[in-house]
Amino acid sequence: MATIRDVAKRAGVAVTTVSRVLNNRGYISEETRRKVYAAMDELGYRPNEIARALQKQRSFILGLIVPTVKHPFFGALVHEIERVAAARGYKLMLTHSLMEKEKEAEYLDLLRRHRVDGIVLGSHTLEVDVFRNVRLPLVTFDRRIGEAIPFICPDNYEGGRLATEHLIARGARKIVYLSGPLSFDMLSNRRHQAYVDVVRAHGRTPIVYEFTFQAFESPAEGRYGEEIARLFHEHPDVDGIFASSDILAYAAMHVARRLGRKVPEDVKIVGFDDLFLSQTVVPPLTTVRQPIPAMAERAVEVLERQIAGGAVEIEHVFPVDLIVRGTT
Amino acid sequence: MATIRDVAKRAGVAVTTVSRVLNNRGYISEETRRKVYAAMDELGYRPNEIARALQKQRSFILGLIVPTVKHPFFGALVHEIERVAAARGYKLMLTHSLMEKEKEAEYLDLLRRHRVDGIVLGSHTLEVDVFRNVRLPLVTFDRRIGEAIPFICPDNYEGGRLATEHLIARGARKIVYLSGPLSFDMLSNRRHQAYVDVVRAHGRTPIVYEFTFQAFESPAEGRYGEEIARLFHEHPDVDGIFASSDILAYAAMHVARRLGRKVPEDVKIVGFDDLFLSQTVVPPLTTVRQPIPAMAERAVEVLERQIAGGAVEIEHVFPVDLIVRGTT
DNA sequence: TAGCATGTGTCAATCGTTTAACATATGGGC
DNA sequence: GCCCATATGTTAAACGATTGACACATGCTA
Numbered sequence: 170m171a172t173i174r175d176v177a178k179r180a181g182v183a184v185t186t187v188s189r190v191l192n193n194r195g196y197i198s199e200e201t202r203r204k205v206y207a208a209m210d211e212l213g214y215r216p217n218e219i220a221r222a223l224q225k226q227r228s229f230i231l232g233l234i235v236p237t238v239k240h241p242f243f244g245a246l247v248h249e250i251e252r253v254a255a256a257r258g259y260k261l262m263l264t265h266s267l268m269e270k271e272k273e274a275e276y277l278d279l280l281r282r283h284r285v286d287g288i289v290l291g292s293h294t295l296e297v298d299v300f301r302n303v304r305l306p307l308v309t310f311d312r313r314i315g316e317a318i319p320f321i322c323p324d325n326y327e328g329g330r331l332a333t334e335h336l337i338a339r340g341a342r343k344i345v346y347l348s349g350p351l352s353f354d355m356l357s358n359r360r361h362q363a364y365v366d367v368v369r370a371h372g373r374t375p376i377v378y379e380f381t382f383q384a385f386e387s388p389a390e391g392r393y394g395e396e397i398a399r400l401f402h403e404h405p406d407v408d409g410i411f412a413s414s415d416i417l418a419y420a421a422m423h424v425a426r427r428l429g430r431k432v433p434e435d436v437k438i439v440g441f442d443d444l445f446l447s448q449t450v451v452p453p454l455t456t457v458r459q460p461i462p463a464m465a466e467r468a469v470e471v472l473e474r475q476i477a478g479g480a481v482e483i484e485h486v487f488p489v490d491l492i493v494r495g496t497t
Numbered sequence: 498m499a500t501i502r503d504v505a506k507r508a509g510v511a512v513t514t515v516s517r518v519l520n521n522r523g524y525i526s527e528e529t530r531r532k533v534y535a536a537m538d539e540l541g542y543r544p545n546e547i548a549r550a551l552q553k554q555r556s557f558i559l560g561l562i563v564p565t566v567k568h569p570f571f572g573a574l575v576h577e578i579e580r581v582a583a584a585r586g587y588k589l590m591l592t593h594s595l596m597e598k599e600k601e602a603e604y605l606d607l608l609r610r611h612r613v614d615g616i617v618l619g620s621h622t623l624e625v626d627v628f629r630n631v632r633l634p635l636v637t638f639d640r641r642i643g644e645a646i647p648f649i650c651p652d653n654y655e656g657g658r659l660a661t662e663h664l665i666a667r668g669a670r671k672i673v674y675l676s677g678p679l680s681f682d683m684l685s686n687r688r689h690q691a692y693v694d695v696v697r698a699h700g701r702t703p704i705v706y707e708f709t710f711q712a713f714e715s716p717a718e719g720r721y722g723e724e725i726a727r728l729f730h731e732h733p734d735v736d737g738i739f740a741s742s743d744i745l746a747y748a749a750m751h752v753a754r755r756l757g758r759k760v761p762e763d764v765k766i767v768g769f770d771d772l773f774l775s776q777t778v779v780p781p782l783t784t785v786r787q788p789i790p791a792m793a794e795r796a797v798e799v800l801e802r803q804i805a806g807g808a809v810e811i812e813h814v815f816p817v818d819l820i821v822r823g824t825t
Numbered sequence: 826t827a828g829c830a831t832g833t834g835t836c837a838a839t840c841g842t843t844t845a846a847c848a849t850a851t852g853g854g855c
Numbered sequence: 856g857c858c859c860a861t862a863t864g865t866t867a868a869a870c871g872a873t874t875g876a877c878a879c880a881t882g883c884t885a
Contacts, residue, residue, distance in 0.1 A: 185834070191873095195833090223839095225840085239569075241774075245567050248566055251592070262588055264579070281543050449751050522844090523863090545841050550842095552843050552844085
């Protein structure tokens with residue numbers, strides 16, 4: 170592949186001149202510029218970004234660690250991050266932690282070796298210390314790691330409140346919360362707290378089913394199904410379900426139907442996330458929407474500010490909306 | 498950040514020795530190896546992969562151009578490619594074409610500048626020539642580009658045949674095909690051909706609705722909805738739908754329900770892809786499954802073989818399965 | 826005519842790593 | 856005593872680009 174030297178020779182100018190054209194520095198006549206571009210064209214020259222990164226000590230690559238883009242939420246998140254990052258001249262290196270400690274550590278290391286300019290963490294199972302020692306611009310989604318690492322999240326508590334209040338307003342009397350793994354200490358667990366507070370405030374008892382495994386395989390009947398069927402068996406009079414994610418809500422809809430419960434007549438269901446397909450499932454899902462595009466933008470901004478050496482806010486909480494559809 | 502020189506100094510050895518340890522070349526005593534590793538540990542040294550890539554003329558990065566990982570099919574595909582690539586020591590640079598010509602060209606260029614070792618194309622709207630001139634290991638999904646670029650696809654014709662025959666076997670008399678954009682000359686359009694052949698063989702007339710826009714925004718009522726509603730209006734007696742993708746099938750299910758048609762009693766629906774959620778939607782979707790994990794593996798293998806300078810098969814067709822569920 | 830903006834060139838160092846070539850030293854086997 | 860495997864070092868070039876320092880034009884202006 171042609172190098173800057175080849176271009177210089179072909180254009181009959183010095184290497185320095187070509188570099189000046191490429192980087193728009195110093196004085197360059199129109200004539201020379203034209204010659205240089207012509208030479209590049211003829212040779213099919215593409216500046217070697219690897220050499221550039223080495224010299225400039227900036228890779229313009231952002232690292233991404235997410236559980237997997239197969240999960241629709243992270244698919245949407247990565248979509249938006251790619252959009253914003255590209256617009257600002259950054260490339261993305263994508264890795265999948267599958268929520269496994271070893272993979273997460275391994276990829277964190279990998280991204281450091283690659284000298285990415287910053288890392289977006291959509292997954293975190295490691296200890297706080299590991300991240301403190303990374304010494305690289307970081308930003309997380311929905312995970313608070315220590316006090317110095319900025320995080321971005323929806324207003325989880327408000328979302329939980331909206332969902333639960335809505336179920337009550339629609340006449341649900343016995344409301345169950347389907348939770349993700351509470352042990353991971355994710356900010357999304359505040360949805361749980363909101364649910365508990367609201368049902369208690371209405372003089373009822375919280376009922377929580379925790380799903381400890383991760384939904385990276387198909388979420389339908391499989392492991393989720395049994396657990397949800399158990400719920401209907403143990404609480405035959407359940408008439409409201411608040412699921413901590415749309416995926417769990419879909420599974421609940423599925424099981425409800427299998428057991429002959431009509432949604433929303435017999436059971437009302439509210440999800441969380443407003444995924445790609447939530448308006449397409451039948452009936453369309455009432456859910457709490459997170460403003461993913463805005464959150465992605467903020468994530469990249471926060472990284473850029475750190476890259477530039479500036480100080481950043483730690484907390485970035487985004488407002489949520491209740492989207493009322495057919496399941497309530 | 499510590500360099501190999503720092504490590505050498507700290508370990509009291511020569512830079513060459515450190516490099517020998519890192520790359521496992523030449524003779525190294527256990528004692529020296531230990532000292533070097535200790536020094537690396539103390540300094541938190543990570544070899545600079547950028548420098549390595551420059552020197553070795555191998556980046557060990559694979560470029561990915563897909564419409565977007567927000568689309569569940571590409572989410573699943575990228576998931577599997579990441580898995581295989583990581584296992585073989587490759588990293589992924591992810592880009593989203595959104596099926597736009599300019600973006601595709603821009604990203605193709607970007608990946609070349611980054612000296613990726615190979616590119617997986619999940620999207621292709623450009624002219625054949627552009628790709629022929631890339632001079633880089635390439636492999637595409639479902640797109641035949643010229644005669645020299647290897648492609649990977651499911652057995653589209655067989656899938657279309659299975660789906661259509663199944664609908665007929667289940668008693669559907671008037672079967673409509675919901676097609677993606679036929680103009681793009683994708684291999685998936687063979688599903689269309691199979692559909693046409695089968696219904697003709699049964700003495701019926703093919704009815705095709707083409708959806709020219711891309712489903713990267715939400716696929717529900719929006720643009721799809723109207724078109725599908727029109728279909729039910731123009732052909733009130735339709736009792737079978739073969740959708741060229743699960744997303745289209747979901748939309749069809751959605752509209753059918755809105756218009757009071759029961760699935761599968763009044764209309765039977767078959768999709769294509771077997772996405773993450775297809776067993777979760779209500780009722781679960783009958784669909785044609787592509788073996789995405791195997792296809793992803795093959796994609797990386799095909800790239801590796803090209804990287805190694807070997808010759809590769811051009812056609813890689815994978816068998817499909819009809820997964821019968823609740824919509825038929 | 827001095828000064829300055831403009832335009833281009835030469836030279837050399839630098840980013841962090843790999844690697845070839847060669848030197849040197851030790852210890853064992855024959 | 857020679858050969859050879861083992862073990863480590865020194866030196867220098869290379870990968871492809873950027874950049875600072877400096878030289879040397881040309882042409883305009885004050």
